[in-house]
Amino acid sequence: MTGPVTHWPGLSVQRDGQRRVLRSLPEETPVAMVFDGTTQAVMMASPQDLTDFAHGFAVTEGFIETLDQIEEFEIAEHETGIEARFWLSADRAEALAKRRRRMAGPVGCGLCGIDSLEEAARALPVLPETGPLLTSADVAGATDALRAFQPLHDQTHAVHAAGFLMPGQGIVLAREDVGRHNALDKLIGALALAGIDAGQGAFVLTSRVSLEMVQKTVIAGCPVLIAVSAPTAHALRQADAANLTVAAFARGGGFDLYSHPDRIQTGAFDVA
Template sequence: MNRPAANPILRIDFQKRTSAPCARSLAQEAPVAFEYNGLGYAVMMASPQDLIDYAVGFTLAEGLATNAGEIETIEVAEVARGTIVRIALPAERGNMLQERLRLRLVEGSCGLCGLESIEEVLRPLQPLAHTPAISREAIAIALANLRDHQPAGRETGAMHAAAFCDGTGRIVAAREDIGRHNALDKLVGHLAREAGDPATGFILLSARCSYELVEKTVRARCPALVTISAASDLAVERAAAARLTLVSLARSDAALVMNDPYGCFA
């Protein structure tokens, strides 16, 4: 789904002080519109691949369904300059859909506006109760193999990856997208569709850790999250409140354990 650059690209070498033409693929970014029961809900900028997984993960992350089985149908339609994903939910989810649509209208005008929107963003998460299957060795193994699961990232240098790893560090599944949130939604959607149990391992992200990624991981009921870049203060706060094991700045030689409620790294 990546595209060759339309314009000539020049590679410059600062040390050698040389320049030369080079070929380069570009990560594809396009609008993906989500419609629920015929109602426009959101337009996301995403990489238009694995859109069924994305639709399931996004629906679960938004709280519009509690499991993949509640989604009746998903239809993906390519249109001029983008894609429409039409999702059908049961009639009994109508009140939740209308409430989420109302809140999205409030949030969309100027970001997060007013006390109600702030309370919605910081609403309590259901705490996790599973001791995660994670260790120093497992993180190191997953990090060493992540690049093998990033074909689009290797080709473009502009794609994030979200991977689900088992307790040994083996990467069970991975998804890529130009947006880190989208990549995680795609991964969660894949696990939900394939009946994968997020409680049996940990999620590894090639990104910084913002609070939204913590919340998506908790809602997926995965007990541990590892990110290659640093975590924000709110991400750490939300992880602690939800009893999520959180590791950030994970590198081949070291990592920062930001929250360890089960003593996995004691």
């Protein structure tokens, strides 16, 4: 399997002159998600932690609800890319029909290939009131703490990360990918395969909070989403309806709270 980093020569042209450089660049590889012999999606992804990626994708895109619905799984390499092959239990046939995908999904778009506007605006479950209680310090330092789990970023400065934060423990698990959606799917898959309950912590992202990031978080059962960048308005509407706590602009020792702030111990605060 191709490694996640390739070293590529180039010419750096700066104000003070030119020099030859050897840059560490992230690889991206076509990964086909194949369910019961049919390719449902082809995503461009970093070629690492692909078992985690496939399982997280299967959960967040509705192909499975629990891991015991997978009868067999394998990774198959080809000259043109990689297949993640699932064989599912018979009761998932209807889910396969509903979640048809016919297009290759580029890393910048987590909704490419769905068949209808209804699928893009799919109803989300409402998260329970129970879950973690985080301090302001937990949230304010979350994205800084995630930096220690980003070796691929340190090499390339061109990938995203998603981490799982638990109260009193910090970041306990993280995954990286050229695609922000892929990084989150990898994290969700890794948690599921490790038997870690996503409802006991928070997801931490190096990206903005878009609609599909909220959808994946809620479907995974995680009640808190922390991001270094901004949310979209539509993402916040869905987060509010699903009882998801969203903290954005989490950097420089502070953050903004936009929905369901009771899971964060902030003292006096004013949430618009």
